[in-house]
Amino acid sequence: xxxxxxxxxxxxxxxxxxxxxxxxxxxxxxxxxxxxxxxxxxxxxxxxxxxxxxxxxxxxxxxxxxxxxxxxxxxxxxxxxxxxxxxxxxxxxxxxxxxxxxxxxxxxxxxxxxxxxxxxxxxxxxxxxxxxxxxxxxxxxxxxxxxxxxxxxxxxxxxxxxxxxxxxxxxxxxxxxxxxxxxxxxxxxxxxxxxxxxxxxxxxxxxxxxxxxxxxxxxxxxxxxxxxxxxxxxxxxxxxxxxxxxxxxx
Amino acid sequence: xxxxxxxxxxxxxxxxxxxxxxxxxxxxxxxxxxxxxxxxxxxxxxxxxxxxxxxxxxxxxxxxxxxxxxxxxxxxxxxxxxxxxxxxxxxxxxxxxxxxxxxxxxxxxxxxxxxxxxxxxxxxxxxxxxxxxxxxxxxxxxxxxxxxxxxxxxxxxxxxxxxxxxxxxxxxxxxxxxxxxxxxxxxxxxxxxxxxxxxxxxxxxxxxxxxxxxxxxxxxxxxxxxxxxxxxxxxxxxxxxxxxxxxxxxxxxxxxxxxxxxxxxxxxxxxxxxxxxxxxxxxxxxxxxxxxxxxxxxxxxxxxxxxxxxxxxxxxxxxxxxxxxxxxxxxxxxxxxxxxxxxxxxxxxxxxxxxxxxxxxxxxxxxxxxxxxxxxxxxxxxxxxxxxxxxxxxxxxxxxxxxxxxxxxxxxxxxxxxxxxxxxxxxxxxxxxxxxxxxxxxxxxxxxxxxxxxxxxxxxxxxxxxxxxxxxxxxxxxxxxxxxxxxxxx
Ligand code: SF4
Numbered sequence: 001x002x003x004x005x006x007x008x009x010x011x012x013x014x015x016x017x018x019x020x021x022x023x024x025x026x027x028x029x030x031x032x033x034x035x036x037x038x039x040x041x042x043x044x045x046x047x048x049x050x051x052x053x054x055x056x057x058x059x060x061x062x063x064x065x066x067x068x069x070x071x072x073x074x075x076x077x078x079x080x081x082x083x084x085x086x087x088x089x090x091x092x093x094x095x096x097x098x099x100x101x102x103x104x105x106x107x108x109x110x111x112x113x114x115x116x117x118x119x120x121x122x123x124x125x126x127x128x129x130x131x132x133x134x135x136x137x138x139x140x141x142x143x144x145x146x147x148x149x150x151x152x153x154x155x156x157x158x159x160x161x162x163x164x165x166x167x168x169x170x171x172x173x174x175x176x177x178x179x180x181x182x183x184x185x186x187x188x189x190x191x192x193x194x195x196x197x198x199x200x201x202x203x204x205x206x207x208x209x210x211x212x213x214x215x216x217x218x219x220x221x222x223x224x225x226x227x228x229x230x231x232x233x234x235x236x237x238x239x240x241x242x243x244x245x246x247x248x249x250x
Numbered sequence: 251x252x253x254x255x256x257x258x259x260x261x262x263x264x265x266x267x268x269x270x271x272x273x274x275x276x277x278x279x280x281x282x283x284x285x286x287x288x289x290x291x292x293x294x295x296x297x298x299x300x301x302x303x304x305x306x307x308x309x310x311x312x313x314x315x316x317x318x319x320x321x322x323x324x325x326x327x328x329x330x331x332x333x334x335x336x337x338x339x340x341x342x343x344x345x346x347x348x349x350x351x352x353x354x355x356x357x358x359x360x361x362x363x364x365x366x367x368x369x370x371x372x373x374x375x376x377x378x379x380x381x382x383x384x385x386x387x388x389x390x391x392x393x394x395x396x397x398x399x400x401x402x403x404x405x406x407x408x409x410x411x412x413x414x415x416x417x418x419x420x421x422x423x424x425x426x427x428x429x430x431x432x433x434x435x436x437x438x439x440x441x442x443x444x445x446x447x448x449x450x451x452x453x454x455x456x457x458x459x460x461x462x463x464x465x466x467x468x469x470x471x472x473x474x475x476x477x478x479x480x481x482x483x484x485x486x487x488x489x490x491x492x493x494x495x496x497x498x499x500x501x502x503x504x505x506x507x508x509x510x511x512x513x514x515x516x517x518x519x520x521x522x523x524x525x526x527x528x529x530x531x532x533x534x535x536x537x538x539x540x541x542x543x544x545x546x547x548x549x550x551x552x553x554x555x556x557x558x559x560x561x562x563x564x565x566x567x568x569x570x571x572x573x574x575x576x577x578x579x580x581x582x583x584x585x586x587x588x589x590x591x592x593x594x595x596x597x598x599x600x601x602x603x604x605x606x607x608x609x610x611x612x613x614x615x616x617x618x619x620x621x622x623x624x625x626x627x628x629x630x631x632x633x634x635x636x637x638x639x640x641x642x643x644x645x646x647x648x649x650x651x652x653x654x655x656x657x658x659x660x661x662x663x664x665x666x667x668x669x670x671x672x673x674x675x676x677x678x679x680x681x682x683x684x685x686x687x688x689x690x691x692x693x694x695x696x697x698x699x700x701x702x703x704x705x706x707x708x709x710x711x712x713x714x715x716x717x718x719x720x721x722x723x724x725x726x727x728x729x730x731x732x733x734x735x736x737x738x739x740x
Contacts, residue, residue: 014723015682016716021723037727040675048665050618052640056669063673091634144620174577178617185615186708187267191581192617193713221713224697 002034003121006071008110010081011043012213013234019242020213020234024077024113027236031121033073041067046084049092050179058092065102073120074110077236079142079211080179082112087145112142113236114211118151125158128239132246133163135205135230137196137219138172139212152211152235159238167208170199177218193222200230206246209235259588259600259609266582266615275411279583282410286574289518290625297514307511308629310504311565314465314496318555321465321498322546328468332530334542341549342372348545349374349457349490350381356488356541358383358454362446364472364479365389366459367405367568368492368547370590371603374457385457386449388478390442397424403584404592406516406570411583414438446478456482456539460493461512461567463544464502469529470544471505473512473522480526489528489539494547496564508567511627515569550603559638563598565628572622572632578615587612594622594632601639606646607654613639660704679722686718693717 005028013021028035045060064085068074076082086107093099117123136156142148156164176182176192183189196219200208208223208230210216220232233243258265269275294300314321326336339345353361361383363369375396378385387396391408395401398420402408409417417438421430427441458479460470470491472479483489499508513519532538555561573579573593584592588609589600597616601609613636622632646654647662671678692698697714701707709715721729 009723011682015686016718018719018721018723018726022726025727037724037731039724039728041724042672042675042678043668045672048668050637050640051661051665052613052637052642052644053662053665053669054641054644056665056672059669060672088637091637140617140619140621144624172621174617174619174621176577176617178619181614181617183705183708185263185266185578186711187263187270188578188581188615189617190712191270192577195577217716218713221697221709221715224714225699225712 002032004072005033005035005075005116006068006073007035007037008044008068008074008076008081008085009037009041010076010078010213012217013077014041016217017213017234020077020216020236023234023236023240023242024075026240027113027117027126028075030240031117031123031126033121038067038071044081044084046081046088047179049084049088050181054092061089061092062099065099065106068106068110069102071106071109073116074106075113075116076110077113077211077234078213079112079139079146079148080214082110082115083141083145085110112146112148112151112211114151114155115146115148118154124154126155126239128155128158128162128241129160130162130238130241130243130245132161132206133165133204134159134238135165135167135200135203135208136171136235137167137175137200137208137210137215139210139215140174142211143172152209155235155239156209162238165203165205167199167203167205170196175215175219177215179214182218189218193218197222197226197228201228205230207231207233207238207243209233209238211235257589257600257604257608258585259604259612262582262586262588262609262611262615265586265588269583269586270581274413274416275583276581278411278413279580282404282407283574283580286407286518286570290515290571290574291518293514293518293520296520297510300514303507303511304627304629306507307567307627308565310499310507311567311628312562314498314500315555315561315564317500318495318498321500322495325463325465325468325498326546328466329530329542329544330468332468332542334468334530334544336544336546339545339547339549345372345492345545345547345549346374346377348543349492350377350383352488352490352541352543353378353381353383353455356454358488360449360453361385361455361457362388362449362453362482362486363392364456364458364474364482365392365408366457366492367590368459368494369457370402371549372492372547374492386446386453388446388449388476388482389474390439390476390478393442393446394420397421401585402590404570404573405568405595411585450478450481450485453486455488455490456484456486457490457492458483460491460497462499462505462508463493463497464505465498465500467502467529469502469527470497471509472526472528473509473524474526475517475519475523477524480524483526483528484538487539488541488543490543490545491528492545492547494549495551496566512567512569515567515571515625515627554599554602557602560598560602560635562630563595563602563635565630566595566599567628568595569627571625571627572630575621575625576616577619577621578617582615587615594636595630598630598632598635598639606639606642610643610655613637613643679725682722686720686722689715690717690720
């Protein structure tokens, strides 16, 4: 029996980084999963939650629970949105309430994409190739809220032809996105971004990959603004051959 | 920087912008943060059991909080049994009055002080000087700060925002040390030592804080690297320790864990150069102070104790590791936080001490990256607490009394709309299609270089905004796979 995966697309991948979502689908199907996309999904509610608007976040969270209630596995191409469901949803409801029970049930079957592939499907070699240098940016929520240090690296290490370069001290330092932080405290956020971009450029990487659409939007927007030659992609895009080799672009 | 005692936490964003524009400050902060982080990392790496130590540290401080009222009484009994005295202070005013009264009764004129955040919190120096006493800070960093009439910018490194050139200027100006410029760090140290020695020998009272207080022995512990705290607590006739009530640990033996955590987390030292254990007054034939006073300071701590979500912040041992790890602190610097405590832990506790309405921006001064929690030796869940405080900010803003600042209209409107649309997929799809269309109209080559919309203009000031897709992933999915799905379902 193939595993039935309900794709939790996340609003950013749905509206902006659609290639990341398609890449996630392709990967999951290639690894033998049957993918479905609940059409009624909107957002997980994190922007409201992170801004202190808990009532608003609660309503959107209830909708999420309803949308995914029949799922066998819920997989998302974003570590941050996954942590919203797995870590923060429970802060929105009384312990013991029907919602809290539903969260416990669904959170246990919710995965960030690379965690699902490595820990649930037991795969690290997904047959990917890339001729160039890749830097991995560890997004904060995947790293610290979900405690994941190994899965994305495990997958990247087995990409044929790719050289994984280290962005050293900066690998696990926040890029400054932080959701609404990037516009609320825009100057601090931009100063943090500058440091990240400088480290990326110094690393010699052709591209940087991450497991989070938010960070990628931030890092990618900073890179194009600088006219950098480094490009930002979702890890699934690299793993499905969607990233052109460095000499293939201008 | 002036030594004004008025908190400026409410203008955090403007303070941070000013800091960002100050190249000298950015350099000092960047260098210090790098040093602290790498020293801590190597000291932690030396102990494969560091995670276990953190778990123990958490458990010890949590037990202390759980049993706090009882432990405080036990502590008092032991201090008294060893010839000391305990004074309870509900707030800053009471604490300062205790110290002034003791000093007056004992005919004190000159006072030396070692570094203590609790005394910063109650502005003790200011109160003592106003009452006519001469007070000298003897920790090198605090000494510099006092000369410059500045305020500390880091829990454990008060003058971290200054370069050595600035320190030379201060010594030259305030101490008339014409050799200070070009003296280098050893030379500056020598000047400070020479100046301070006179103060140590003439002071009648020494004031310190405490890093820990052991309930079962009545001991206080002061860690330091300069030896000045040891002198403050032994040379003068009278020793007064100002101790926050959260400094308690249940047992003297617990210090074996706490001291291992503190030195490594703070400065990356296995132990600090000096660890002073002080239990009561000197016995017959022993040297040391004739009087030992402990001021047990509440000053808002029992209010934090009553907040189910935030009381864990009282476990803090003020090691400063969260400041050093924080990418926001590293840019904004300590003064931006506008009060005595800085960085992530400052953002959590300042609103509790001052009142949320006087520091509403601090809970938002974080990207929630979690680096603070990762290094905290007593596992304080700082990101979760910041989120809790943000919800308190929003809740307070809707209260009818109108005492708390309102949230920006655009913000509450947006999240109201977000909640409304977020559970109505058809309307959500309609509204987001409209939004995408508007944004796409401003894009070129897949990027939006500039926007004049509120908030988003701040994004595009420094970064491009990737243009949204013409068609959402879900729409495309329905178009390409809809039929296949329908067949599979049939
Ligand atoms: S919150 Fe934790 S890391 Fe920060 S100063 Fe307190 S004990 Fe140290």
